[in-house]
Amino acid sequence: MTQTYDIAIAGAGPAGLACALSLAKRGWRVAVIDPALARRWQHLPSMDAKSP
16 A cells, blocks of 8 residues: 655654644645654664574
């Protein structure tokens, strides 16, 4: 299933979330992408990760 958005906002800090909330209240489909989450998940082992 493919989801489409009207806008993507990079960063889930105060400004990014305020912008996303404001646009969502006006009916926009908003995707918030936070690079910090991607960095945190990068170090988590996956199901197929092998021990070093």
